[in-house]
Amino acid sequence: MRTKMKLVAWTLGSAAIVGAVGVLSALLSPAMAAGASRPLTGTFTLADGIFYAVAALTVAGAAAVALSRNILYSALGLLASLLGVAGLYVFLSADFVAVAQVFIYIGGVLVLVLFAIMLTNRIGEVNISNASMGWASAGILCAGLLGLFLVVAFDVPWAVRVSGGAPTTAPMGHALLQQWMLPFELASLILLATLIGAIIIARKEIRAD
């Protein structure tokens, strides 16, 4: 009985959130209602096939993160998803961001996540900690949001004006040290604070006596 009430409440809440976002986006982009033709022409090349393969890798990895019952498989799915996103960056001619994605996310964050999994999961109960609040209600909310995003992505007539293509590393270095100087220094300050904070939070206290 209580779970049924919970399900109804979650469904209503999800519908409210999705409806609110939908109304807001409809208000903000009047072009959505008008509809427009989408420029989809040209022939299918090998690069397009590779794009779809990379996108499929990304989506499959994300699905593994969300749906796998074993947290280690979730971490492997995260690896696939992050690699796929790096490939998407390459397709978007953002070479420096792609390399940074591989270095920082796969080399740093993923290793941290794996360490945390190994340190916190006792071997015997790897599978226990997953079942949780209704898959149904979360699925309703996420499917609604996803549908909304897809409608926005495919129906809004974006003012497409393709640019870029040159190597971006040198221009981005200049931009970081000229236009984005203050955020750059703030980021380094945040990283220093993170370093100290993570050490202080995670260390074990050893008392003298």
Add this chain to the structure above:
Amino acid sequence: MIPTLSHYLAVAAILFAFGLFTVLTRRNAVAVLMGVELMLNGANVNLVAFNKFVVGGLAGQTFTLFVIVLAAAEAAVGLAIVLSIFHTFKTIDVRAADLMRE
């Protein structure tokens, strides 16, 4: 179908939806953090795609770089907190951590 802006937006939307699903359904704090990383990646793909197809220049890519750096910082501190919670409560169920002391 030649990949256009809409395709990148669709992939990003799917990433975001799966990340939100992970955050909502998991009780394991590490898995919740992984869901947050997925959502951040979806937002990043959107930024870079709009940078290439609509805005031009480098602002979107630079912002993506900052988001990646902050995500790394967030993961480091978040996982340190998870380890601390594990030492204190002997579990990483996010519902068990309801006190700020032992």
